[in-house]
Amino acid sequence: MSTSTAPARSAGRQRDERTDAALIAAVLDLVSAGATLSGLSFVAIAEHAGVSRNSLYRRWKIKEALYIDVLASVNRPVPVLAGRSIREDIVKLLSALIERTLDTRAMHMLRALNAESGLFPQLHRRYFDEIVAPRREAMLAVLRRGTENGGISREVDLDLASDVLVAPILSRMASGITQDLDPVTTSWRIADLVFTGLAPR
16 A cells, blocks of 8 residues: 655756745845835845745746735734634734734735735735635624624624724724734724624613
């Protein structure tokens, strides 16, 4: 019986994870320094990473493919929720969003993508589908649970409630004013404020 779990590559060099990481870091560095996604070239990225252009081309044929991996590198997994308290679960989701916002390079990359979403529609769609949508669905699932257990009025528009919960954080990210955000404290303040309006009357 064979113990092989995956077919070996028949040709080509094995990818060096250190080279991949250097190229991804180069994009984050250059964007943080003010480069636009459309303005970046493979030449500039390779030079900043200290690798050959051939090494970059072997990994990514187009910039959009590279940018997808850059976005994945700054992404954080959706938190595992305890399910004991609606408010606690919401705080955990908001805290994860704030932590990403406080990651300067991640924030610059996301702002650059949003600024040029029209030039990279497929990239922006994949960002929404693979990063934004799972977090939004996690928030909606918690809010739906709140309506089922009586903690949230059934008359509340849950999509709008989700938007209201994350809007203060996204606003700070867009403005770049994030220095006074504390993941836990800020998340509790937002949740307490919003839940005052979500509770049944």
